[in-house]
Amino acid sequence: MLRLRATSLARDLPWIDCGDPWAVLVSEVMLQQTQVDRVVGPWRNFLDHYPTPRALAAAPLDEVLRAWAGLGYHRRARNLWRCAQEITERHDGDVPSDLDELRALSGVGPYTAAAVASFAFEKRVAVLDTNVGRVLARCVTNRRLTGPEATQLAHALLPRRDVARFNQAMLDLGATFCRARPRCATCPLARVCAWRRAGGEDPAPFSAGVSRAQPRFVGSRRQLRGQVLAALREGPATEATLRVAVDEGLRPDLSSVLDDLARDGLARVARGRWRLAEG
Numbered sequence: 001m002l003r004l005r006a007t008s009l010a011r012d013l014p015w016i017d018c019g020d021p022w023a024v025l026v027s028e029v030m031l032q033q034t035q036v037d038r039v040v041g042p043w044r045n046f047l048d049h050y051p052t053p054r055a056l057a058a059a060p061l062d063e064v065l066r067a068w069a070g071l072g073y074h075r076r077a078r079n080l081w082r083c084a085q086e087i088t089e090r091h092d093g094d095v096p097s098d099l100d101e102l103r104a105l106s107g108v109g110p111y112t113a114a115a116v117a118s119f120a121f122e123k124r125v126a127v128l129d130t131n132v133g134r135v136l137a138r139c140v141t142n143r144r145l146t147g148p149e150a151t152q153l154a155h156a157l158l159p160r161r162d163v164a165r166f167n168q169a170m171l172d173l174g175a176t177f178c179r180a181r182p183r184c185a186t187c188p189l190a191r192v193c194a195w196r197r198a199g200g201e202d203p204a205p206f207s208a209g210v211s212r213a214q215p216r217f218v219g220s221r222r223q224l225r226g227q228v229l230a231a232l233r234e235g236p237a238t239e240a241t242l243r244v245a246v247d248e249g250l251r252p253d254l255s256s257v258l259d260d261l262a263r264d265g266l267a268r269v270a271r272g273r274w275r276l277a278e279g
């Protein structure tokens, strides 16, 4: 059985043990597609603006999108804004602790729901992300796992007590040592790691829960979306003005990216001028 001493692995992250389910939920949404070190500052800033679900629910969307600056993947901001409205309407402004109720909120998938249930409410649920997926495939089984196998194994490993600390230790182990390129020489589990002991092909790629490499960012539509939204945060602009504001190599996709942003409810056009959506 895998035993982890949480304190020896823990990263020092401000949302751990903060005691505020809303702050935990915001951190988990921000961490969905952004590295930890890029989240800490924006997380503090966002909570300064919106310390409760009610505060976020009452804000206009264009203001929320400005407060999201620097994080990218702006659909998350819109989903979090909707999520805050749902929490306000359905749960009287309190983040729910029930897994199903969490999953019913906008932008909250299985991972985020489990993370909030565990870290904010000490529920006995496994938190399975790409980091934990690598640890399960390499350290515990030394084989590629299916989705149900990974889920079952993650739950079977949970200790009777201190589940949140165990989950955090697993995440930290994967993020610090058992990375895509593992740091086995300094890993505290090297002596018990099944893959390290047996050798052979790395079982982590294509194992359940382990994400593939991110597509290239530079030159992508994602980069162009970020540049357009950054320009619109400064104020309304025509498409011609936006064309000058974005990188030259990205300009051919500008019209279709503007259409995407309108479809996603992040921007709107009126009388030829684009602006951030208010809601």
Ligand code: SF4
Residues within 6 Å of the ligand: 135, 138, 139, 177, 178, 179, 182, 183, 184, 185, 187, 188, 189, 190, 191, 193, 194, 195, 196
């Ligand atoms: S020894 Fe290497 S493969 Fe095994 S858990 Fe540690 S980092 Fe991962």
